[in-house]
Amino acid sequence: MLNQWLYIGIFVVISVFLPGVAILLARILSPKKPNAIKNSVYECGVETFDKTWIQFRIQYYLYALVFLIFDVETVFLFPFAVAYNQVPLFMVMEAIIFIAILMGGFLYIWRKGALTWR
Amino acid sequence: MTISKWLGGLLSNWGVNDSWSTFILYLIGSAVLGTVALLFTLLFIWAERKIIGRLQDRYGPNRVGPWGIFQSVADMVKIFIKEHIIPSGVDPGPYHLAPIIVVASVLMVLAIVPLSTTLLGSDLNVAVLFLLAVGGLGEVGIIMAGWGSNNKYALLSAFRASAQMISYEIPMAIVLLTIVILSGSMSMNDIVLAQDIPFIILLPLGALIFFIASIAENGRAPFDLAEAESELVAGFNIEYSGLKFGMFYVADFLRAFISAVIFSTLFLGGWRGPGAESIPALGIVYLIIKSLLVWFLGVWIRGSLPRYRIDQMMKINWKFLTPLAILLLVVVMLAGKLVESAGSTIQAFTLIGLNLILLAISMWILRKNETRVEIIEVGSRDRPVARPDNILTKNPRGG
């Protein structure tokens, strides 16, 4: 098993290395003539105002929250899915109950309007 | 694979011990795969531009070389020697790292794809989860790009892109769950081996959901609202120039092909085909042909459909795809156990039938909730028009 992870690790290093080297090379080859106007923030020609790091709407957070919960749910169903062929029907029912409990919450937030983009 | 055996033999002849020779082999293999993938991207960029051009009744690139085939090479050379403009006030760490992370997160997927019977990068026993996890790394890269750029449009676009990517990961993960139920394993190679009948036949609805979700995950049209020109200028990569921008560009086109590879591995039987077991090289050819078909479908969709609005995009995911995927999962779980003792033919037909029934029901629900958009005629009737016989002074209501 470690061998497989070793390959993954090497692949990760390579896939960081290749674009990194390419960018570095291009950086060396390319001309460098910065000036204040070229380096200003692009905002369709309008002078930029205030800081960029302003606050954003709550809706993004809500989606991320719902995603987190469903992600965790799905991830822990994966071991069950692997074992699916070797367990009897009533154990499958347990997994379905697991899903059903969360679906109750899903319906609630749907009714509440958390899934509607505003 | 014979080449790797030969290389291994060569290394052990040189007196390199076993673990080091594995290491070196892995290094060479991954370096070759990564480089080939990056270079092939040039070809994909050209092909996609050409196809989109023809779909939209244009020529597409047609100047450099026959059929403009060297257009992307020329583009690459140009982008390579372009100046790297670093806007003032960027957050240097995230800004410089983001393009590398985005490309890496795309390339990393290749590590787990089985290319043929004997040539598989890594037979990881949690490959399916790895697939999903790498997507998460890409989100981090995009957020870094948006944050580091010190630009409001970029940040807003990064927010949109990451919200879209995380949303569409849910139906994707649930469909993957159904695949794991059918194959009984999370390793990609086992999934390919389990496909005596390709899963697209057993799970047509699952394949459809997965395909839509993967288009959305890649942020391609019709889900390309992270780079909606009219609203957000150009997306999270607005402040990037030179090869750093080129990296985002490459990642975009490469991801389209790699997700086609993943789709054909999961649903079309990967490298399997007549004679692929005995001749491993044939497996790679089959895989590439299947992936090209899926990729072409994606390009076709990109060339034909208009972009969704953000609320529509979220609605499609959370109020249609996710419930449908969960329903499919539960149905497959129950049906698989209920017809467990029956023969494999009956099992297959039950699955197909249930899939089609679910598909029909969902289509019916979609039809019922369809909102007809009233076409409003632009322009009013009594507007004074600049015509010699109808000038403003003659019109009593004019002006």
Added chain:
Amino acid sequence: MVSLSWYLILAAVIFLIGVYGVIVRKNSIAILMSVELMLNAVNINILAFWHYNTQLNGVIDVSGMVFAAIVIIAAAAEAAVGLALIISVFRRKNSVVAAEMNILKG
């Protein structure tokens, strides 16, 4: 060979870095990050002992894995609700500093 003690010491170090963060940080989101570090340190411990147990008994020890899974689920729930609380407080008081969340003080 890597021995069990290495993992235990590493877990202790990360856990204590987390404790330090919880004590010292003012921003409540930073405190939450430190709590995540502590939970991860716990998970390293659990999985190290899972490996140890499995190796000792020769059968796969399920309880260790289930324990680790529950820790991850609890961490997810904690992050979701904790951050929601912080955002909610922020909208009322325009502050995320933990010491200023004292509405309940008599």
Added chain:
Amino acid sequence: MSVQQVIFISFALLTVFSAIMVVSLRNLFHAALWLVLALLGIASLFALLGASFFAAVQILVYIGAIAILLIFAVMLTRNIMSDEVTQTNRAWGLAVLLVSVIFFIIIGQISSWSGFSQPLSEFTYTGQETILALGKGFVSPSGFALPFETASVLLLAALLGGVYIAMDKGKE
């Protein structure tokens, strides 16, 4: 030193360094990015322990979801002033002292245990065995069916609570 030891030490150092950055940086966004790196280091340690499933889950849940949620929250609650003011309270010297004392107490206590320096050998399980065992354990009534269902209820509570608290009440 063997290859495994080198790998372990490098990942351990990476994790500890990033963890220190998480608790000491002023810029919260940077702290969150360092947290991502620390979580990656921990994920690779899980892989080294033979717990592939948890390595993948670590990346998927912690980096793909929790870290993203943290970053979103950092951006949502951003004060214009928050980078300039100091992020730590005055007790940091005391905290360092306390933490190091606790560290030596813990290590002193457990180092006397007989299994402390037990070397961990590599697992022979290469396929789906460990995941299969976990999956069966989750649903079998003699195993951990009850904790599994309770976890679902916990997630439900977190979903409802989180959405209820975070949502806009009254659109005035």
